[in-house]
Amino acid sequence: MGAPARAIPHASSRAAVLDVVRAAGTISRVGLIRATGFTGATISTVVRKLIEDGLVLETGRAESTGGKPRVLLQLNQSSRYAVGVHLDHSGIAYVLTDLGGSVVARMTRAGAGTDDPPAVVQRMAAEVAALIDGVGVDEARVLGIGLVSPGPLTPASGMGPAPPIMRQWEDFPLDEEVRRATGLPVVLGNDATAAALGEYWSGAVSGSSTFAAVYVCTGIGSGILINGIPYHGSSGNAGEIGHICLDPDGPECWCGARGCTETLAGPAAVVARARADAGAARAAGLDDDGGGPRRSSVAADFAAVARAARGGDPGARAVVDRSARYLAVATRTLANVLDLDRVVLTGQSLAVAGSLYLPVVQEELDRAFFSRATHPVAVHLSTSAATAPAIGAATTVLQSELVPLQPGTRIPGDLAEPEQAAPGPVGA
Amino acid sequence: MGAPARAIPHASSRAAVLDVVRAAGTISRVGLIRATGFTGATISTVVRKLIEDGLVLETGRAESTGGKPRVLLQLNQSSRYAVGVHLDHSGIAYVLTDLGGSVVARMTRAGAGTDDPPAVVQRMAAEVAALIDGVGVDEARVLGIGLVSPGPLTPASGMGPAPPIMRQWEDFPLDEEVRRATGLPVVLGNDATAAALGEYWSGAVSGSSTFAAVYVCTGIGSGILINGIPYHGSSGNAGEIGHICLDPDGPECWCGARGCTETLAGPAAVVARARADAGAARAAGLDDDGGGPRRSSVAADFAAVARAARGGDPGARAVVDRSARYLAVATRTLANVLDLDRVVLTGQSLAVAGSLYLPVVQEELDRAFFSRATHPVAVHLSTSAATAPAIGAATTVLQSELVPLQPGTRIPGDLAEPEQAAPGPVGA
Numbered sequence: 094m095g096a097p098a099r100a101i102p103h104a105s106s107r108a109a110v111l112d113v114v115r116a117a118g119t120i121s122r123v124g125l126i127r128a129t130g131f132t133g134a135t136i137s138t139v140v141r142k143l144i145e146d147g148l149v150l151e152t153g154r155a156e157s158t159g160g161k162p163r164v165l166l167q168l169n170q171s172s173r174y175a176v177g178v179h180l181d182h183s184g185i186a187y188v189l190t191d192l193g194g195s196v197v198a199r200m201t202r203a204g205a206g207t208d209d210p211p212a213v214v215q216r217m218a219a220e221v222a223a224l225i226d227g228v229g230v231d232e233a234r235v236l237g238i239g240l241v242s243p244g245p246l247t248p249a250s251g252m253g254p255a256p257p258i259m260r261q262w263e264d265f266p267l268d269e270e271v272r273r274a275t276g277l278p279v280v281l282g283n284d285a286t287a288a289a290l291g292e293y294w295s296g297a298v299s300g301s302s303t304f305a306a307v308y309v310c311t312g313i314g315s316g317i318l319i320n321g322i323p324y325h326g327s328s329g330n331a332g333e334i335g336h337i338c339l340d341p342d343g344p345e346c347w348c349g350a351r352g353c354t355e356t357l358a359g360p361a362a363v364v365a366r367a368r369a370d371a372g373a374a375r376a377a378g379l380d381d382d383g384g385g386p387r388r389s390s391v392a393a394d395f396a397a398v399a400r401a402a403r404g405g406d407p408g409a410r411a412v413v414d415r416s417a418r419y420l421a422v423a424t425r426t427l428a429n430v431l432d433l434d435r436v437v438l439t440g441q442s443l444a445v446a447g448s449l450y451l452p453v454v455q456e457e458l459d460r461a462f463f464s465r466a467t468h469p470v471a472v473h474l475s476t477s478a479a480t481a482p483a484i485g486a487a488t489t490v491l492q493s494e495l496v497p498l499q500p501g502t503r504i505p506g507d508l509a510e511p512e513q514a515a516p517g518p519v520g521a
Numbered sequence: 522m523g524a525p526a527r528a529i530p531h532a533s534s535r536a537a538v539l540d541v542v543r544a545a546g547t548i549s550r551v552g553l554i555r556a557t558g559f560t561g562a563t564i565s566t567v568v569r570k571l572i573e574d575g576l577v578l579e580t581g582r583a584e585s586t587g588g589k590p591r592v593l594l595q596l597n598q599s600s601r602y603a604v605g606v607h608l609d610h611s612g613i614a615y616v617l618t619d620l621g622g623s624v625v626a627r628m629t630r631a632g633a634g635t636d637d638p639p640a641v642v643q644r645m646a647a648e649v650a651a652l653i654d655g656v657g658v659d660e661a662r663v664l665g666i667g668l669v670s671p672g673p674l675t676p677a678s679g680m681g682p683a684p685p686i687m688r689q690w691e692d693f694p695l696d697e698e699v700r701r702a703t704g705l706p707v708v709l710g711n712d713a714t715a716a717a718l719g720e721y722w723s724g725a726v727s728g729s730s731t732f733a734a735v736y737v738c739t740g741i742g743s744g745i746l747i748n749g750i751p752y753h754g755s756s757g758n759a760g761e762i763g764h765i766c767l768d769p770d771g772p773e774c775w776c777g778a779r780g781c782t783e784t785l786a787g788p789a790a791v792v793a794r795a796r797a798d799a800g801a802a803r804a805a806g807l808d809d810d811g812g813g814p815r816r817s818s819v820a821a822d823f824a825a826v827a828r829a830a831r832g833g834d835p836g837a838r839a840v841v842d843r844s845a846r847y848l849a850v851a852t853r854t855l856a857n858v859l860d861l862d863r864v865v866l867t868g869q870s871l872a873v874a875g876s877l878y879l880p881v882v883q884e885e886l887d888r889a890f891f892s893r894a895t896h897p898v899a900v901h902l903s904t905s906a907a908t909a910p911a912i913g914a915a916t917t918v919l920q921s922e923l924v925p926l927q928p929g930t931r932i933p934g935d936l937a938e939p940e941q942a943a944p945g946p947v948g949a
Contacts, residue, residue, distance in 0.1 A: 303755045324747075326860020327731040330892040333857045341767060341850045350853070350889035422769045425778070429761045430743075430858055432754020461778035464758040 106131060108492075110139045114149055114168050115193060121163035140166065147172045148192065168193055174235045176221055176277070177487030179284060179480075180205060180242040182259055182311050183390035183441065185217065187224045188483040189235075194294045194491060198228045199480055204390065210265045218274035237278035239486030240271055241287040243312060280489050284308065285332055285440075286323050287485030288475075289316025292437050294488050295477055301435035306475070307334065307424055307454075308440040308482075311392050313355045315427060316485075335359065337423040358419035360395035360442050366412045367398045373408030376401035392441050399446035410449075417450045421457035428470050429463045439475035440482075447474040534559060536920075538567045542577055542596050543621060549591035568594065575600045576620065596621055602663045604649055604705070605915030607712060607908075608633060608670040610687055610739050611818035611869065613645065615652045616911040617663075622722045622919060626656045627908055632818065638693045646702035665706035667914030668699055669715040671740060708917050712736065713760055713868075714751050715913030716903075717744025720865050722916050723905055729863035734903070735762065735852055735882075736868040736910075739820050741783045743855060744913075763787065765851045786847035788823035788870050794840045795826040801836030804829035820869050827874035838877075845878045849885035856898050857891045867903035868910075875902040 106129075113128045114120055120128070125136045143149040150169045170193045179186040182204050189198040202220050205213045225232055243259060268279040289306035298304045298318075306316040313335030317324040324331050335355035336348050343352025356362060367373040374380040377397040401409035424436060438447045438454065451474055458470040475481055534557075541556045542548055548556070553564045571577040578597045598621045607614040610632050617626040630648050633641045653660055671687060696707040717734035726732045726746075734744040741763035745752040752759050763783035764776050771780025784790060795801040802808040805825040829837035852864060866875045866882065879902055886898040903909055 301755075303759075319752075324859075327729075327862035328860055328892055328895045330895060331731075331858065331860040333860075333891045336857045336891045337765075337854045338850050339766065339769060341846065348889070348891050350891075418769065422766050426765045426854065427858060429764045430759065430855060431752075432756055432759040432761075434755035461776070463761045463764045463776050463778075464756055467756045467758060 106135060107139050107142065110136065111143060111148060111168070114143075114166055119152060119165040119167045121165055123163060125166070170195065172234065173491075174225075174230050175487040175490035176224065176235060176238040177287075177483035177485070177490070178217065178221065178238060178240045179287070179482040179486060180213075180217070180240060181284065181441075182206065182243075183392040185213075185220070186480055186483040187220060188480055188487055189224050189228065189230065190484065190487040190491065192491060194484070194488055196480070196484060197230070198224050199483070200224060200227075201479070205259065205262070206390075207261070210262055210267075211270065214267075214270045214274050217271065221275055221277075232277075235277060237280060237490045238271060238275060239280045239282060239287070239488070239490045240267065241282040241284045241482050241486040242267070243284055243310070243314070278490075280486075282486055282489055283314070283316070283329065283332075284310065284482045285314035286316035286325065287482040287489070288439050288478075289318050289437075290323055290485030290488055291477065291481030291483070292439065292475060292485075293318055293321055294484060295481070297473075297476065298435050298437060303431055303433050304435040304437070305332070305424075305427055305431065305433050306437045306439050306481075307420070307427075307443070309360065309420070309438075309442040309446075310440040311360060311390065311442075313359050313420070313423075317431065334423050334427050337426050339419055339422060354419055354423040358416040358423075361391045363398055363412055363416045364391055364394040366415070367394075367401075367409055370408040370412065373398065373401060373406055373412055376404065376406035376409050395442050396445040399442075399449065402446075402449055413446060413449050414453070417453035418457075420450060421454040424454050424472075425457050425461055428458060432464060433470050434468060436470060436472045437475050438472065439478045441478065444475070444478035447478070534563060535567050535570065538564065539571060539576060539596070542571075542594055547580060547593040547595045549593055551591060553594070598623065600662065601919075602653075602658050603915040603918035604652065604663060604666040605715075605911035605913070605918070606645065606649065606666060606668045607715070607910040607914060608641075608645070608668060609712065609869075610634065610671075611820040613641075613648070614908055614911040615648060616908055616915055617652050617656065617658065618912065618915040618919065620919060622912070622916055624908070624912060625658070626652050627911070628652060628655075629907070633687065633690070634818075635689070638690055638695075639698065642695075642698045642702050645699065649703055649705075660705075663705060665708060665918045666699060666703060667708045667710060667715070667916070667918045668695065669710040669712045669910050669914040670695070671712055671738070671742070706918075708914075710914055710917055711742070711744070711757065711760075712738065712910045713742035714744035714753065715910040715917070716867050716906075717746050717865075718751055718913030718916055719905065719909030719911070720867065720903060720913075721746055721749055722912060723909070725901075725904065726863050726865060731859055731861050732863040732865070733760070733852075733855055733859065733861050734865045734867050734909070735848070735855075735871070737788065737848070737866075737870040737874075738868040739788060739818065739870075741787050741848070741851075745859065762851050762855050765854050767847055767850060782847055782851040786844040786851075789819045791826055791840055791844045792819055792822040794843070795822075795829075795837055798836040798840065801826065801829060801834060801840055804832065804834035804837050823870050824873040827870075827877065830874075830877055841874060841877050842881065845881035846885075848878060849882040852882050852900075853885050853889055856886060860892060861898050862896060864898060864900045865903050866900065867906045869906065872903070872906035875906070 109129060110125060113125060122136050122140060126133055148169055149166050152165050152167045154164055170191045173192040175190050177188045184204040185202045187200050188196050190196050225235060268281045272279045285308035288308045292298055292306055302320055304318045308314045308316060315332040315334045317332045336350060336353045338350060338352050339354055339357055340352030344356050345351050346353035346356040367377050368379050379394060398409050399413060402413040438450055443450060451472060455472040462470050537557060538553060541553060550564050550568060554561055576597055577594050580593050580595045582592055598619045601620040603618050605616045612629055612632040614629045616624050618624050653663060696709045700707045713736035716736045720726055720734055730748055732746045736742045736744060743760040743762045745760045764778060764781045766780050767782055767785055768780030772784050773779050774781035774784040795805050796807050807822060826837050827841060830841040866878055871878060879900060883900045890898050
């Protein structure tokens with residue numbers, strides 16, 4: 094008869110208040126009451142505790158409209174930190190952010206390559222320690238590690254299925270091993286979703302209600318944000334545009350399907366086509382007598398083809414243009430299904446080739462996006478492609494302290510009745 | 522630095538409480554406090570008003586765990602009603618539901634066909650009046666009309682762009698005209714999204730977190746529900762799987778793109794291919810000397826082809842199988858992008874041909890859904906395909922009284938401070 098009752102998610106009013114303080118910059122207690130809808134009693138209780146814990150500072154007074162001036166509150170940025178790690182075949186990026194999400198340290202190290210996962214985890218633990226020590230942050234103030242890598246990820250057992258070049262990571266208990274090696278809590282995530290979150294926190298896409306980060310590194314994926322909240326799908330594997338089918342009878346993909354965008358247009362496909370074109374191969378230094386050391390990764394070879402294309406080599410340009418047209422069509426399909434209003438092109442490969450892809454994707458959406466009569470889809474290049482996934486990974490840790498007032502958030506009517514904060518579903 | 526603050530949507534605690542009562546069947550005031558997180562004062566204020574307005578009834582007492590027995594509350598089903606209208610080229614379906622979403626009256630009349638919109642609106646007004654009078658419901662108790670039709674819809678100006686066979690409706694001020702003709706408030710919606718909502722309210726997909734209704738009537742679309750809440754996208758046009766590209770070099774679609782699923786596999790494509798096959802055309806009565814009156818719509822011709830296929834005509838079967846394979850691939854793309862856990866096949870055309878499509882779609886998802894190692898995608902046929910969109914349309918009206926506790930809903934801490942119920946965004 095009626096719809097089944099929905100489970101009502103737990104919410105932390107402390108985290109909600111903290112997020113409003115962060116977003117506001119400075120705000121009074123009265124402002125917090127207006128912004129959160131909490132009672133004055135709730136706000137004063139929560140704020141007192143946040144000040145005791147050192148997360149919030151009182152800072153001067155604002156002229157009030159009559160009555161005594163109001164004390165302003167602001168986030169104590171340096172009271173807590175989070176580590177973000179982006180683990181990929183071709184590189185591992187690290188960032189340390191403060192409670193406000195500002196990057197206070199960053200570094201990039203060699204990728205996972207073909208090393209055994211346990212060895213890579215040991216190295217990551219040492220590199221995370223170096224990141225934290227390097228800026229003299231007390232590890233007791235580090236909330237944890239956000240670790241993202243090519244998906245799909247299962248929280249308990251890492252990547253499954255893993256992309257072919259990271260096959261040895263499939264079903265490796267990534268979070269458990271990193272937690273043991275570093276002594277810090279670990280939150281796993283998908284690199285493309287983290288990239289979208291990183292773009293959002295960087296303020297690059299403010300005002301967008303339905304935003305996707307089209308993410309091309311070694312493979313092709315996307316991260317989806319709805320009103321600033323990551324959309325994960327039923328198992329954390331949403332946004333797999335690399336496996337949008339563009340040709341039901343096309344070549345087989347490692348995922349088991351045919352004609353996937355990644356197989357037709359991904360960096361590996363671009364490199365293979367460039368190798369098959371003598372001129373393009375020579376221009377990109379892909380021919381065996383091209384001199385110089387063999388490159389270690391598909392991403393590096395792809396970057397070489399992109400440079401040759403930008404340099405004017407017609408063969409390399411043709412190969413990249415073909416890839417761009419396929420990616421543009423897949424992006425249009427994503428936009429048609431989600432009714433997107435904004436797309437950011439990001440990821441290591443688009444950081445080097447984005448200028449060649451951007452006009453093709455924008456033209457495709459302007460010409461053929463289904464709802465183009467209603468609104469355009471704005472496409473732009475990421476300005477932080479190299480670190481966006483690591484920054485997004487760190488923010489997922491910060492959000493354990495700073496839960497935004499987001500879809501699903503429920504606010505208890507009175508903190509003095511904590512058992513009301515997390516009610517169970519009603520009826521059935 | 523930090524993420525931009527989000528706008529905080531308005532919430533009605535009255536509607537939230539009413540939805541919990543509906544979902545629970547019967548519940549005590551104490552149960553409502555637990556379920557909503559509101560204070561006891563808030564609950565007693567809201568419940569008193571709901572009883573005064575006749576929306577909620579007190580019904581007996583439950584044995585309480587010590588203390589005096591608790592009064593149970595339940596929805597007064599017959600206190601309010603809503604009309605749902607599904608306007609399509611080939612038929613117009615009407616339902617009248619009570620406050621609990623139960624259908625108390627339904628009827629189907631001739632479709633919009635090629636008639637002028639104003640004439641169709643006058644007829645709809647008369648048919649809505651007949652629907653309400655037929656069961657002797659006081660029109661004062663009818664909250665309004667939910668009107669859904671092929672999208673995309675713009676609330677102010679109807680369909681834009683409209684599918685070719687309903688071109689005369691493009692930019693017709695549908696809501697305004699129907700409001701004037703009926704004297705009832707009108708809420709416009711997309712038929713595929715309404716179909717998904719109808720399936721959800723019918724309880725057919727309980728337990729699904731990310732569900733899509735694949736909707737085939739004259740065209741192909743889909744409705745997406747995330748935790749039971751319709752996903753509309755940035756302009757109400759999400760879910761357009763009819764315009765998922767399956768062949769970048771394919772035939773041009775009315776939407777302006779090439780190789781869209783609807784153009785390759787929609788009912789019109791199936792009928793055209795059947796006409797081109799002498800045997801199939803004869804079996805389906807599509808050949809000009811097939812006898813019988815010419816059918817009025819693509820949907821009716823498609824139904825004839827489907828019947829011929831089910832009857833064993835090899836040509837008709839081949840045409841339908843080809844369509845099913847394309848729809849299966851488009852459904853897999855939708856599932857990969859959204860990480861779906863459930864799909865329902867619905868809409869007038871799948872009501873007649875669903876048994877031919879279901880195994881093909883399920884096999885495709887079992888074999889090639891990207892995250893199949895993590896979870897399956899369950900596909901089933903709608904049991905209420907003919908009325909699901911109209912029922913979903915009616916529920917959108919009910920939700921003006923019954924706002925579920927849903928993503929985006931914010932709860933004021935204290936009803937005595939109403940100005941806190943709808944705070945504006947903080948910071949920027």
